Amino acid sequence: MSSWEDDDSAAAAAAAAAASTDVELLKRAWRNEKASPEILRFDSPLVSRVREQIQLLEETLDDFGESGVDDLVVSLYQMDLDRTLFLLRSYLRLRLQKIEKYMMHISKSEDLLSRLSQQEQRFAKSCTEMMEKHLEQSVLSKLPYGYDSVTRQSLSSTEDDMGIPFDLIIIPEPQLDTFVFCKTKSDVGAFQLDDIGEEVVDLVADDLYVLRYKSIKGLVESGQIDLI
Amino acid sequence: MEGSSVARGLILAQINFSPILNETQEASPLSKQEVRNRKQAAARVGVAAVPPLASQPPPLLVFPAQSAERVEARAGHCHREAAALGHRDLGNPSRLAPRKQFSATVVKMAGQSDPHLSIFSPSEVEFVAEDEIVEIVPNIRMEALNMICGDFGPFFPQIASKVPLWLAVALKKRGKCTIRTPDWMTIDRLTQVLDAERESPKEFQPLPFHYIEISKLLFDHARDDISDAYLVRSLIEDIRDVRFHKVETGLETISGRTHAVKLKNLSAMEVNIVRPFMVRTLQAFYKHDSPQMIQQADNTGSRPTPVTDRGPRRDLRRSLVSSRLGKNWYLLTVNL
Numbered sequence: 001m002s003s004w005e006d007d008d009s010a011a012a013a014a015a016a017a018a019a020s021t022d023v024e025l026l027k028r029a030w031r032n033e034k035a036s037p038e039i040l041r042f043d044s045p046l047v048s049r050v051r052e053q054i055q056l057l058e059e060t061l062d063d064f065g066e067s068g069v070d071d072l073v074v075s076l077y078q079m080d081l082d083r084t085l086f087l088l089r090s091y092l093r094l095r096l097q098k099i100e101k102y103m104m105h106i107s108k109s110e111d112l113l114s115r116l117s118q119q120e121q122r123f124a125k126s127c128t129e130m131m132e133k134h135l136e137q138s139v140l141s142k143l144p145y146g147y148d149s150v151t152r153q154s155l156s157s158t159e160d161d162m163g164i165p166f167d168l169i170i171i172p173e174p175q176l177d178t179f180v181f182c183k184t185k186s187d188v189g190a191f192q193l194d195d196i197g198e199e200v201v202d203l204v205a206d207d208l209y210v211l212r213y214k215s216i217k218g219l220v221e222s223g224q225i226d227l228i
Numbered sequence: 229m230e231g232s233s234v235a236r237g238l239i240l241a242q243i244n245f246s247p248i249l250n251e252t253q254e255a256s257p258l259s260k261q262e263v264r265n266r267k268q269a270a271a272r273v274g275v276a277a278v279p280p281l282a283s284q285p286p287p288l289l290v291f292p293a294q295s296a297e298r299v300e301a302r303a304g305h306c307h308r309e310a311a312a313l314g315h316r317d318l319g320n321p322s323r324l325a326p327r328k329q330f331s332a333t334v335v336k337m338a339g340q341s342d343p344h345l346s347i348f349s350p351s352e353v354e355f356v357a358e359d360e361i362v363e364i365v366p367n368i369r370m371e372a373l374n375m376i377c378g379d380f381g382p383f384f385p386q387i388a389s390k391v392p393l394w395l396a397v398a399l400k401k402r403g404k405c406t407i408r409t410p411d412w413m414t415i416d417r418l419t420q421v422l423d424a425e426r427e428s429p430k431e432f433q434p435l436p437f438h439y440i441e442i443s444k445l446l447f448d449h450a451r452d453d454i455s456d457a458y459l460v461r462s463l464i465e466d467i468r469d470v471r472f473h474k475v476e477t478g479l480e481t482i483s484g485r486t487h488a489v490k491l492k493n494l495s496a497m498e499v500n501i502v503r504p505f506m507v508r509t510l511q512a513f514y515k516h517d518s519p520q521m522i523q524q525a526d527n528t529g530s531r532p533t534p535v536t537d538r539g540p541r542r543d544l545r546r547s548l549v550s551s552r553l554g555k556n557w558y559l560l561t562v563n564l
Contacts, residue, residue, distance in 0.1 A: 023377040027356065034348060053376045072402065073370065079398060080375040086355070179510040181491075181499050199487050208499070210489040210506060212514070228499055 022049050023084055028226060030091040035181065035227035036220065037213055038174040039098045039106065041115040050088055057081050095120060103128045104151065104171040176214045183208050183226045188219065353500050357441035358394035363408040365389075366399065393442065397449045407450040412436060413443060415456055418463040425470045430478075432471055432493040440468065440497040475502055482509055484517035 020028075025046055033040050057077060064074050099106060099120055106112045107128045113121060132150050140148045151171055186205045193199035193215045203209070203225070219225040348356075359377065365388050372381035373395075380391045388408065391399075399405040411417065412435060421433045436442060443464050451457050475498065482489070489506070491499070 021376070021378050027359070031348075031356070050376075057376055070370075072404070073373070076373060076395065076398060077375065079394065080373075080377055083355075083358075083394065084376045090352075177511070177514065179507045179514075181503060193487055201488050201490075208491040208494050210491065210510065212487070228496065 022046060022053065023087065026050050026084075026087055026091065030087055030094070032220060032227045033091060033094055033098075037176060037178050037180075039095060039102065039112065039115055041221070042095070042117040042120065044117055047088070047091075047117075050084065054081065054084055054088070057084075096123065098174075099124050100127060102172055102174055103131065105173045108151075108171075176217070178213055179210050180213045180216070181208065181210055181228050182216060182220070183228050185224060185226060188224055191216075191219075347503065348500055350497070350500065353438075353496050354441045354445070357438035357496065358397075358445070359392050360436070360438055360442055361390050362393050362396050362410060362442075363388050363390055364396045364399065364405040365408060366405040368404050393445060397445060400450050400453075406453045407446065409446070409454050409460075410436070410442070412439070413446070413454070413460060413464075415459055415463065418460060418467065422463055422467050422470065425467055425474075429474060432474065432491075433467075434493050435467075435495060438496050439464070440495060471498065479506070479509070482506075482513065484513045486510060486513060 025043075029040070029043055029046065058081065061074065061077055061081065064077070095116075099116065103124050106116070106124055113124070116124060135150055140150065184203050184205055184207050188203035190200050191203045193201055193212065201209070201211070208228075213220075216225055220227060365386060366383040367385050368383065369385060370381060370383040372379060372383075377392065380395065381389060383389050396405065396407050400407055412421075421435065424433045443461075446454060447457065447461055454460055475494075479502075489510070494502075
């Protein structure tokens with residue numbers, strides 16, 4: 001990739017860390033996750049920081065109950081807690097939904113697997129195993145040789161007539177070609193939209209675009225652009 | 229936001245509608261014609277949504293009514309969830325009905341297929357908007373609040389302080405503060421915006437990203453703090469209508485050569501409403517106009533050029549696979 005990945009993303013990350021609370025960061029992760037077709041990298045440090053803060057506030061609220069702090073203040077803190085809990089749960093649940101949907105696809109790629117948290121990896125693994133076992137027992141074991149694979153239509157369909165390999169076509173995959181709405185955080189400059197280099201868009205700060213997810217993937221990962 | 233007015237607006241949203249065209253690549257006349265026909269048919273029955281094109285892969289085809297139900301069920305779930313969490317704003321049952329109608333309208337409009345993964349519900353958009361900062365004038369004294377989402381206060385009577393909208397609304401509901409109307413929500417400013425919106429058919433005026441949600445929350449909970457509330461409200465509704473109309477006309481400019489769309493100043497709720505329609509339209513055009521598709525359709529017998537971007541070949545592959553499967557079954561029968 002080009003130079004923006006190194007300098008700018010470091011600067012952007014530093015600026016974001018200084019300016020945002022963990023809740024802001026989690027909200028951004030949640031929105032990106034919701035809007036992107038594929039599963040994004042799990043930010044373990046962020047989630048554990050938010051968890052800690054939630055736990056801390058829960059303890060504080062217990063103390064408040066005993067020490068007779070004003071009801072109004074307690075209810076305001078409670079609302080703050082509820083909002084954060086909602087965000088965290090929604091984020092985690094969203095990721096589980098994605099993993100469930102694309103479990104086979106995820107478990108065959110090291111890169112995708114590495115984006116999951118340890119718990120999510122366990123979930124993906126056991127989910128895949130159960131699904132395979134179920135399919136095996138209910139259908140595949142009764143099919144003739146060559147047609148009894150979970151991942152392939154048939155043995156011979158790994159290549160077509162011209163010797164061009166098929167992918168493992170019966171596994172659901174996220175559609176990376178889809179279009180997403182996104183907002184730029186800073187000037188990205190002329191950005192190439194496709195592999196061939198015919199499409200160049202000048203991405204200006206704080207503008208809203210509808211672009212193909214595939215072409216801006218890198219920008220989402222480096223945090224230069226937010227999906228909305 | 230009433231469902232009925234959304235239904236009238238049908239497709240909404242946007243600012244500076246500038247499709248970015250690839251001049252070197254001609255759109256396939258067939259797909260253009262196809263989509264034009266569908267648009268016309270849709271217009272005849274008063275529906276702005278273009279139904280999915282026939283070549284859409286099967287998993288994407290979900291009956292609109294069905295997916296609307298799913299979204300509704302999900303919206304309901306969201307509210308219950310929020311209520312269970314004690315979230316006062318999201319869990320308020322009196323606001324459930326119009327919301328349900330709202331999301332159902334949106335989904336029916338565009339035949340969105342995958343509400344679970346790709347769409348924010350209106351209440352989720354509002355949830356995000358509740359973190360916007362507003363200014364309040366408290367009438368009580370209160371210690372500083374050190375919350376997970378930030379530190380606010382301390383609060384002194386009659387001294388303005390900045391807090392997130394949800395906090396302002398919570399205090400307002402208990403009669404502990406007045407909320408200062410944001411600068412942009414005054415008659416003068418809104419009149420200017422409305423005039424400018426009307427004068428520039430291609431551009432959207434800068435408004436807060438969550439202007440629809442913020443104004444709705446303020447009208448619901450702090451109506452008495454807004455001077456000339458009635459007029460302000462009707463101005464905002466007019467602005468919304470004008471903007472929705474622009475989005476609607478802007479959508480007509482999308483063609484096979486549109487690879488990106490710039491929507492400067494489009495707001496969050498507007499994005500959310502136009503999203504399913506826009507995404508599927510662009511996808512359909514992209515698929516039909518891809519050079520690989522056209523080339524392969526011309527001579528299916530020759531070896532397809534290897535490409536890094538294999539998305540558009542999907543449908544073709546699918547059909548190849550099914551024909552292969554047929555052949556194999558045939559061989560199998562012979563062997564037996």
